[in-house]
Amino acid sequence: MTTKLIALWTAPADREGFLADYEATHALLARSIPGLASFEASTSLDGKYLRVAQLAFDDLEALGAGLGSPEGAALGADSERLKATFGNEVDVLIVEVEPG
Numbered sequence: 589m590t591t592k593l594i595a596l597w598t599a600p601a602d603r604e605g606f607l608a609d610y611e612a613t614h615a616l617l618a619r620s621i622p623g624l625a626s627f628e629a630s631t632s633l634d635g636k637y638l639r640v641a642q643l644a645f646d647d648l649e650a651l652g653a654g655l656g657s658p659e660g661a662a663l664g665a666d667s668e669r670l671k672a673t674f675g676n677e678v679d680v681l682i683v684e685v686e687p688g
Contacts, residue, residue: 590685591648599638600674617663623650
């Protein structure tokens with residue numbers, strides 16, 4: 589069953605700087621994860637979150653393998669760098685996509 593990692597990034601003070609850095613570095617790292625079926629990033633128009641990213645995998649095993657890879661480790665390290673640089677947070681959900 590398709591499994592997604594959904595990352596919800598809170599809005600930092602420097603929204604434009606964060607979005608530019610995210611696209612230049614973090615999105616490229618996310619797209620390099622082995623086993624990734626699709627990647628989608630959206631910008632919220634209101635509320636607590638600024639960036640919403642969805643990384644889809646064929647199943648939970650593929651997600652685990654992808655995140656456990658060197659590319660997954662690089663993505664995790666870059667998440668920490670973004671948080672330290674921009675002072676925002678990221679909430680992560682792992683969900684199964686239900687048919688229908």
